[in-house]
Amino acid sequence: MTVAQPEVAQLPDTSLVSKPSSLWATTLRRFLKRRSALVGMGILSTLILLAIFAPVIAPYDPTQVLIGIEDVRKRTAPCIHLLGCPLDQPQHLMGIDGNVRDQLSRVIYGTRYSLFIGFTTVGFAIIVGIILGAVAGYLGGWVDNVIMRVMDVLLAFPSLLLAIAIVAVLGPGLENALLAIGIVSIPAYARVMRSSVLSVKVTEYIEASKALGAGPLRILIGSVLPNAITPLIVQGTLGIATAILDAAALSFLGLGAQPPTPEWGTMLGSERNQVFTAPHLVFFPGLAIMITVLAFNLLGDGLRDALDPRLSSGGTGQA
């Protein structure tokens, strides 16, 4: 007599089901699929390397006047031996500026200032914005009203105009320009943070945390901030580009970095009248600003697409 064996339910072949991947891995995969974002990342990596290794890469000190060292005159056009410049002339790939300094070295060193300006101002604005937005969103009531109305007032002015006004009060200089740009950038981050707090604080897991006795600070840092970090990263990346442009504009107007600092906006401003007679002196710093801003914008767009949950199931990889 045979005993029929009960049928064992067939389990699906687990080898065909992918393991659930982490949020960051998914994000990275989506980011790597976006070609424009990779280009932005590549340019930015190059710029960071240029900034770090400027003393090694730049052929001259950016403030060194070449009078008496080489036979060059102010505003000499670029001399590239490979392109036919006579070998008996010193090679200067981007020419000589109005004060007889090597323009290439100044542009390379300028990378340091622009990246420093971008990261510090946005870093400052994000920190202050997070604090203000979190306090406003979590506490609500009159505190929320006061903070957000102040932010609204700041947003009501064109950012550059407000930065000019702040620098006019504080006095010209790179530090004051950084502070001004940082201040005018705060409202954007405060609003992002506040909206995240408002949407998260009514969720059940926050209620549960409260019931378990978690304090406001722990809830904000442990539960709310991780949920707000994504839009802040995107906003911050795009904000760096704006900050670099604002800093260049302030320096162009003589309110930002002061001579002999090799800052791109200062370089543009000091030679703005030579656009017809020595175009290389405005072309190269202008190009440097354009490339840097483009890199941050491409990177920011790529990050936004990669981090946006709405694209998690249907992203095509096209930015």
Next chain:
Amino acid sequence: MKRRPFFILLGVLVMVSVTMAACAPAAPALPYEEIAYDEPLVVAADSCDYGGKIKEIRALDELTVQFTMCKPDPAFLAKAAFTPFSIQPREYIEYTGGTGEILEHPIGTGPFMLDEWARGDSVIFKRFDDYWGDKPPFETLVFRWATEGAARLLELQSGTVDQITNLSPDDFATVQGDTDLTFLAVANPNILYLAMTNTFTPFDDVNVRKAIAMGIDRQRIVEHFYPVGSVVPDYFTPCSIPNGCVGEPWYEFDAEAARALLADAGYPDGFETSIFYRDVFRGYLPEPGLVAVEFQTQLRDNLGIEAQVVVMESGEFIDESTQGNLDGFYLLGWGADYPHITNFLDFHFSAANPQYGDVHPEIYEVLEEASQIGDAAQAESLYIQANNAIRDLVPMVPIAHGSSASAALATVENAHFRPFGAPLFGRTDPGKDTFVFMQNAEPISLYCADETDGESLAPCQQVIEPLLGYAIDSGDIEPRLATSCTPNADSTVWTCSLREGVKFHDGSALDANDVVACWAAGIDASNPYHVGNTGAFEYFSYLWDGLMNLEE
């Protein structure tokens, strides 16, 4: 037939209209009446205790004016030829009260009369057909402005303007190589200097000032930042001015000796300070920003002095520097107003000038004595003393006598730029009805008795005229509204004879009272018409050593 009365009435109306139009005045009546010469006007100070040079100005008769001086002034003719001392009708000054309409609409005797000042765009002049001299060969003169040298040159190259001012040094070669343009060298004597105020530390130490005088490589600055023709000065005053270059020449560049001197003064590692300047193109400083950075570099490399470059608004810079309020170095210069050494030395180093801090009697006492001597050879020994004292005390460091240039279309005949004053456009011929001149900036006002900036004085010179004037190609004095001005034996009384038959643009005739009234409005602080644009009347004050009847 029924319509005949209508046509008769119409015909009568037409006849009456035509008759009335024919009998009507050609121009609207003036809002004031011409005052015939009767009572001679006089303006006088109570005494010479006020410190100024002019005691009294008096009309002797209809065409004679007498200037009585407190002390001899050998530069009287050169000063009296300056634009701020131009003449307008007495009636017009009284009608306007010395301000308001006269600020925008001068009435003079010049070859052009103002037609329209379109604010922000242009000033348009029309030929004055009753001009006493040679009438301009064209009908309309237009003044326009652009702050950027490149923009001015582009306008000239495109033919939209006929002459421009202040050519950028980098454009010299372009203009000289362009057969469609004429390069006009400007021979205006000038000086750029690096000044210090001795009421601030460490500039109160003469050894610090001497160290800076020796530690600046002026040759390098002139060679790299000035156009060809500019020179490194050995003296404050350019050598084209008599007695300008007498005495010991300036210090040679010696960075080592300068550092030693600075160390002896207690600053072996230099110090921190600022370099103030204004970003305004002048013949003595064509590229202010570049030169300021060059000073910054030289001070750092040669002397260990860390200086921050500070650009200031032009008006604020002038006010603060000339009042001696700037606590660092400042870059300032001077273009000659009239061809006499007093225009350089007396203005900058007189007892009344606080721009370098505490004044130096070793300099100003000698200058006061020298300024009363008419014979240049006789005054030479005093100017040697003055120049040597300036060298020893180093209130500033003379940096450059800059050369500058203007440009015109090659089709413009007799295009020129005078060494002293703006071009006299009535003497040029563009070969067409309209001549367009482009300068740096818009005029501030056109009441030039109370203006000092060149952009105001240039259009004024087309409309109003002083008693005397400067020649086109030199500093020689030429008759204008006066046919002659002669001194008495000790040069304390000057008697000027006015030209006969001169008409103002309003149709009134020039007489001696017009001259007295104009000078009175400027030099007499108690005059009811001493109002102007700012009320400062700076050239009256500084060229004649002060305003008379000034309240304490």
